[in-house]
Amino acid sequence: MSTEPALPSLPFLPFLPFALPEIGDEEIAEVADTLRSGWITTGPKARRFEADFAAFLGDEGLQCIAVNSATAGLHLALEALGIGPGDEVITTTHTFTATAEVVRYLGADVKLVDIDPATLCIDPAQVEAAITPRTKAILPVHYGGLAADLPALLAIARRHGLKVVEDAAHALPTTTGGRLVGTLDSDATVFSFYANKTMTTGEGGMLVTRDAALANRARVMRLHGMSRDAFDRFTAKVPSWYYEIVAPGFKYNLTDIAAALGIHQLKRARGFQQRRAQIAARYDEAFAGLPLVTPPLPAPSDLHAWHLYPLRLGDGAGIARDRFIESMFEQGIGCSVHYIPLHLHPYWRDRYGLQPAQFPHSQRAYERLVSLPIYTRMSDADVERVIAAVRRALQA
Numbered sequence: 590m591s592t593e594p595a596l597p598s599l600p601f602l603p604f605l606p607f608a609l610p611e612i613g614d615e616e617i618a619e620v621a622d623t624l625r626s627g628w629i630t631t632g633p634k635a636r637r638f639e640a641d642f643a644a645f646l647g648d649e650g651l652q653c654i655a656v657n658s659a660t661a662g663l664h665l666a667l668e669a670l671g672i673g674p675g676d677e678v679i680t681t682t683h684t685f686t687a688t689a690e691v692v693r694y695l696g697a698d699v700k701l702v703d704i705d706p707a708t709l710c711i712d713p714a715q716v717e718a719a720i721t722p723r724t725k726a727i728l729p730v731h732y733g734g735l736a737a738d739l740p741a742l743l744a745i746a747r748r749h750g751l752k753v754v755e756d757a758a759h760a761l762p763t764t765t766g767g768r769l770v771g772t773l774d775s776d777a778t779v780f781s782f783y784a785n786k787t788m789t790t791g792e793g794g795m796l797v798t799r800d801a802a803l804a805n806r807a808r809v810m811r812l813h814g815m816s817r818d819a820f821d822r823f824t825a826k827v828p829s830w831y832y833e834i835v836a837p838g839f840k841y842n843l844t845d846i847a848a849a850l851g852i853h854q855l856k857r858a859r860g861f862q863q864r865r866a867q868i869a870a871r872y873d874e875a876f877a878g879l880p881l882v883t884p885p886l887p888a889p890s891d892l893h894a895w896h897l898y899p900l901r902l903g904d905g906a907g908i909a910r911d912r913f914i915e916s917m918f919e920q921g922i923g924c925s926v927h928y929i930p931l932h933l934h935p936y937w938r939d940r941y942g943l944q945p946a947q948f949p950h951s952q953r954a955y956e957r958l959v960s961l962p963i964y965t966r967m968s969d970a971d972v973e974r975v976i977a978a979v980r981r982a983l984q985a
């Protein structure tokens with residue numbers, strides 16, 4: 590006889606959250622299989638996830654290195670490129686702090702630049718203007734899932750002898766010029782599998798590179814600077830107890846429990862993108878003619894990952910952004926803002942003496958930006974509910 594007390598039934602919560610992951614039975618079964626297997630940290634499933642990810646990108650020259658966050662992947666990529674004290678890395682002010690903080694981990698300095706207001710991605714002209722003799726790398730972000738202008742950034746990097754590491758936390762799958770982000774000609778690309786990203790492992794990331802030396806260094810630094818990881822030690826023929834520490838590395842390996850989620854999320858990534866694109870298209874259609882600026886679009890033949898739907902209130906909106914978000918909340922819709930630009934945060938502002946006037950496009954966008962819910966678990970009725978709430982907020 591069951592002694593479990595029945596849980597009280599939850600009140601009906603009509604709130605539509607800003608984001609929700611979509612985890613299916615296959616992911617759950619794979620995690621359960623991992624838990625029963627006896628190997629729960631980095632091992633066969635992480636290996637398989639890396640191989641599947643390389644196959645997904647479809648480029649034989651690439652190496653994929655699974656890590657426990659995109660932040661870790663960005664740190665490893667810059668470390669492997671030799672970024673250190675005295676160096677400068679140029680990135681966009683219009684991003685999450687993780688993009689820039691990794692530069693500081695290494696004792697290097699961050700040079701923040703403004704966005705192109707048409708794309709909300711880093712402005713290549715601003716990048717070129719910010720280059721100094723100390724500049725070592727450019728760190729663009731594919732904001733919201735729209736590709737940054739990599740051809741222009743790579744040309745600048747080539748002219749000035751700089752490295753390029755892409756923050757692709759939003760960009761799975763994104764294409765530019767018909768090529769998937771991850772297969773472009775940068776030094777490294779880093780994806781995020783954080784809970785609200787376009788696919789998730791709870792926490793996780795993937796570092797992708799064609800540079801064999803970078804890949805080798807990142808593999809060693811991902812796990813304590815050990816010359817071989819634990820799985821190798823327990824499966825290789827040489828004595829299983831032997832390893833060498835070649836550097837003070839980090840603890841950035843992805844667990845097999847997380848990789849088990851990733852293997853199945855990756856299979857669904859194309860389908861997820863299609864549903865997100867469908868929601869974005871419905872929003873675009875519904876908001877045409879309203880005092881709103883809908884998000885920038887890629888070329889018709891390219892894919893936008895639609896991690897975010899960053900709407901901007903237009904001049905005639907008649908409502909301030911903060912009040913707009915409050916109204917949406919009162920109507921049961923969760924919204925967010927991407928991003929509070931780095932130049933407004935005390936750490937970045939004070940360290941580099943930054944003023945909003947140095948970043949007019951990011952500042953202006955920030956004051957009008959609101960990210961609407963866009964995720965695969967939204968029903969068509971949920972999408973219509975968001976649209977109706979936006980209309981009502983504008984009328985208020």
Ligand SMILES: *Cc1c(COP(=O)(O)O)cnc(C)c1O
Nearest residue numbers: 658659660685687688758781783
């Ligand atoms: C989420 C995010 C990151 C960090 O990803 P984690 O996997 O959480 O470390 C980095 N950059 C951008 C732009 C992000 O949105």
